[in-house]
């Protein structure tokens with residue numbers, strides 16, 4: 001099974017809506033599913049606004065834009081995934097919830113379909129074990145926002161087949177991405193390195209080393225990062241950062257990954273970052 005024509009995306013949040021847009025712009029038929037009707041409507045509006053913006057900036061002709069929108073289908077029923085060639089899952093970063101979803105997908109999708117997870121940190125091997133097709137389960141980790149960021153990190157589980165890897169890699173390259181390949185250890189490559197830095201920035205804020213602005217300016221101008229770690233955490237979502245740190249802490253068994261109490265407190269308070277209008281910084285509501 002090499003020709004991907006139809007993709008199912010599960011989760012219409014920040015990542016899923018961007019992945020669905022990317023796939024449709026690159027000629028694939030897309031089913032985007034979210035269990036929350038409001039999230040599905042928000043994803044539809046978000047993608048439509050982005051495509052109209054691409055048209056107005058002449059990055060896409062009106063006809064191509066219309067075709068792209070015509071290739072997108074929105075649903076709340078998993079049964080609509082019966083004919084997709086690949087599923088890209090982008091739901092909440094919880095191992096139990098992802099395993100349940102993959103078990104359901106295994107029962108609904110055609111036997112040849114690849115089941116990919118956009119997980120930031122959770123074991124692909126364990127997600128795959130919830131299905132009867134571990135050779136066809138893989139990590140396909142996009143960066144945020146998926147239409148813009150050039151990287152896809154592909155994660156092979158213990159049983160991922162070469163064919164699954166090759167088809168997934170080709171798909172990422174068709175999207176114009178550069179692929180890196182990681183073995184299946186908590187956090188893979190990017191978050192293994194990024195999350196301890198973000199956590200340390202929270203510790204610096206928590207222990208009064210400096211203001212949030214100075215921490216971010218220090219890392220921007222001092223290390224040439226395009227954005228400081230606290231602002232980046234807001235863009236990723238503080239709940240997502242906390243979930244990833246918990247996976248790193250549990251999976252790698254080292255206290256250096258223990259989430260900073262300030263990060264936990266922000267999440268408890270509902271300060272989830274840019275998507276909620278308030279995190280470390282405040283943002284105009286979307």
Ligand code: NAI
Nearest residue numbers: 011013014015034035036039090091092093119120144236
């Ligand atoms: P989000 O919170 O923006 O969106 C998650 C969406 O999934 C929500 O719309 C929710 O309604 C939906 N959902 C939750 N459980 C569901 C289920 N069982 N069935 C169907 N829909 C369900 O989260 P975000 O940021 O898009 O992250 C999604 C995944 O992508 C996570 O695994 C995260 O670790 C990963 N990721 C996140 C990045 C980021 O910068 N936020 C970057 C790369 C990966």
